[in-house]
Amino acid sequence: MPPDPQEEPGWSVIGGADRADPPWPELLHRVALGDEDAFSRLYDEVAPLLLGLIRHVVRDPALSEEVLQEVLVEIWRQATRFDARRGSARSWLCMIAHRRAVDTVRATEASRRRDSAEGMRIIEEQVVDVQEEGILRVEAQRVESALRSLTAVQADAIRLAYMGGYTHREVAALLDIPVGTAKTRIRDGMIVLRDRLGVTT
Incomplete structure (x- = not known):
């Protein structure tokens, strides 16, 4: 079963009402109950947004349509x-779309590499990547712990921007807020993170 975006690293808790997309949480609840009409309505409302995000990552229009499906x-x-209660429907849906788009790009690139003369070199590099992944995993746990010290809105903005x-x-467009507000949330959140992680500049 695919991982839940609300349980993955990179997901944040957003408190308060779902102001930016008022019908979506209710539609998702009805979809969870197997309501096909609710899914059809949700499809019509979110497909343009999700397709735009997917095309931003995948680039290829035809492949983007496949990823959207x-x-x-x-x-x-x-x-x-x-x-x-744990996050907005807009961010949850966008995280699913972004993750799937990134996975598609990675899979496509991996296929191309396997067919190239550089295939062996890529395999050798993966040995190093595994070692680095262990280090990065420890760092990711420290960052995740530090993110919990932020406000929900700061964490949400930072996760979208940096992760x-x-x-x-x-x-700003994803969170339906002014660009200046997005910049402020990211800047203030990074100040707190640097303090928590002991980063000096």
């Missing part, structure tokens, strides 16, 4: 795992 199937299957790879303008 996979994302929507995943939403149908995982709707029971969405918890409106999701979005620009300040894209973060």
Whole structure:
């Protein structure tokens, strides 16, 4: 079963009402109960947003359409795992789309590499990557702990900007807030993180 985006590293808790997308939490709840009409409505409302995010990562229009269909199937299957008390529907849906798009790009690149003359070199590099992954995993745990010291809105903005790879303008669009507000949340959150992690500049 695919991991729940609300349980993965990179997910944040967003308190308060789902202001930016008022019908989506209710639609997801109905989808979780197997309501096909609710899924059809959710599809119509979120497909343009999710397709735009996917194309930003995948680039290829035809492949992006295929990824969108996979994302929507995943939403149908995982709707029971969405918890409106732990985060906004908009961010939950976008995280699913972004993760699937990144996975697709990685899979496509891996396939190309396997077919190239550099295949052996890639395999040798992966040995090093495994060692580095162990180090990075420990660091990720420290960062995750530090993120818990932020406010929910700060953590959400930082996760999108630094873990999701979005620009300040894209973060503002995803969270439905002014660009200046997004920048402030990211800046203030980074100040707290640097203090918690003992980073000096």
